[in-house]
Each structure stands twice: as C-alpha cells, then as structure tokens.
Amino acid sequence: MFKFDKKKQSELLGFILKHLYVFESWFYDCKNINFPQVKPAIFALWHAHQCGLYSVENRDKLNVMISKSNDGNMIAAATEQVGIKVIRGSSKRSGASASLAMLEKLEQGENAAITIDGPRGPFGVVKEGVINIAKLSQAPVIPMVWYSPSKWFLRFNTWDRFCFPLLGVKTIAVFGEPIYVPSDCSKENIEEYRLKVENAIKDLYKYAQDNFDELRYGKKS
Numbered sequence: 001m002f003k004f005d006k007k008k009q010s011e012l013l014g015f016i017l018k019h020l021y022v023f024e025s026w027f028y029d030c031k032n033i034n035f036p037q038v039k040p041a042i043f044a045l046w047h048a049h050q051c052g053l054y055s056v057e058n059r060d061k062l063n064v065m066i067s068k069s070n071d072g073n074m075i076a077a078a079t080e081q082v083g084i085k086v087i088r089g090s091s092k093r094s095g096a097s098a099s100l101a102m103l104e105k106l107e108q109g110e111n112a113a114i115t116i117d118g119p120r121g122p123f124g125v126v127k128e129g130v131i132n133i134a135k136l137s138q139a140p141v142i143p144m145v146w147y148s149p150s151k152w153f154l155r156f157n158t159w160d161r162f163c164f165p166l167l168g169v170k171t172i173a174v175f176g177e178p179i180y181v182p183s184d185c186s187k188e189n190i191e192e193y194r195l196k197v198e199n200a201i202k203d204l205y206k207y208a209q210d211n212f213d214e215l216r217y218g219k220k221s
C-alpha cells in the first residue's frame with residue numbers, strides 16, 4: 001500500500017489522471033466477462049474501480065456521475081479525455097439535478113455508471129441513489145467489479161482503496177446479472193434492493209479474485 005498525506009494523495013492522483021491516463025489507455029488490457037447485452041443499463045461499481053469503466057463497450061454512450069469535489073474535478077477531466085460523458089453531482093452536492101440528467105440519458109437509450117459508495121464512502125456501502133434511479137428509469141442495475149492480482153495493479157491508501165494499472169497490467173472486468181427494481185417499489189423495499197446490489201458486488205469481487213486465471217486465460221489457477 002502506498003502511503004501519502006491527503007494533499008500529496010490529491011496531487012499525485014491528479015497528475016496521474018490528468019496527464020497519464022490517455023497514454024495509459026493505449027496499453028489498457030482488460031477482458032470483459034459476462035458483459036450485458038441489455039440497454040440501457042446502470043453499471044454499479046465501487047469508487048475504487050472507476051478506471052475499469054474504460055473497458056465498457058460504446059464509451060461514447062456511457063454517462064458517469066462524478067461529484068463536484070476537488071478530487072471529482074480531476075477525475076472528471078480525465079474521464080472526459082478517454083471518451084466517457086460526465087454528469088456532475090453526488091448524493092450531497094447537486095444530487096437532484098444530476099439524477100435528473102442521468103434519467104434523461106437513460107431515457108435516450110444511453111448507459112449510466114454510478115460509483116455506489118462515492119463520493120466519500122463508507123467503502124463498499126451502496127447509497128440509495130442508484131436504486132432510486134433504477135426504479136424511476138426501469139433500467140436494470142448491472143453490478144461490476146474490476147480486478148487483477150498483479151503487484152503493478154496499484155491500490156492507493158485512500159478511503160476507497162483507489163486502483164490504477166501500470167502499463168500492460170492484465171485485468172478483468174466482471175459483470176453480474178441484471179437487477180431490476182420495480183416501478184412500484186415501496187420506500188421500505190428500497191433497502192432490500194440496496195442490500196441486494198451491495199451483496200452482489202461483494203460476491204462478484206470474491207468470484208473475480210478466486211477465479212482470475214480461469215476468467216482471464218481460460219485455465220484454473
């Protein structure tokens with residue numbers, strides 16, 4: 001684990017994301033597993049795995065919600081540079097307007113991506129926003145994880161354990177089965193679906209860890 005103070009973390013992450021990611025994308029080596037054919041869809045992933053969105057097909061039709069924080073500014077700039085659309089907002093800042101913009105894009109048939117534990121955690125805990133957007137749009141939630149066992153798949157000492165692949169690291173993006181939230185889902189049942197998405201992502205990550213060689217290379221480890 002790499003340890004820096006908060007200011008240094010922000011500076012380093014900004015430098016990497018703003019100046020190296022386009023170059024890095026030339027060497028990006030990710031294999032998609034079980035990529036969904038349903039459209040539109042809402043990809044739900046951990047904040048740490050947002051670089052994995054580069055593997056999503058038709059990135060020009062992918063809209064990701066990124067907070068209006070300082071870190072979000074850096075991430076948004078890098079995200080747009082690799083051809084992914086950005087909607088600014090989060091559960092705490094401009095959340096309603098961002099959700100409406102996301103719903104509009106889904107209605108137009110484009111995909112969405114939401115980092116379910118952003119912008120500030122707790123790590124791995126799904127916020128209700130993705131469930132509400134799925135309910136209103138009737139687009140399915142697709143759990144997604146991104147993984148590599150390589151030591152060059154860097155995991156930073158940030159609250160989200162942000163991941164970044166150095167040149168040529170072989171990774172996998174694993175997609176779970178669609179989760180549909182009924183349009184008449186009650187407020188009480190929102191929690192049921194929130195936990196369903198949260199557990200699906202955790203189970204998917206363990207599956208990726210336990211079966212990386214088979215998923216990536218077609219052989220058992």
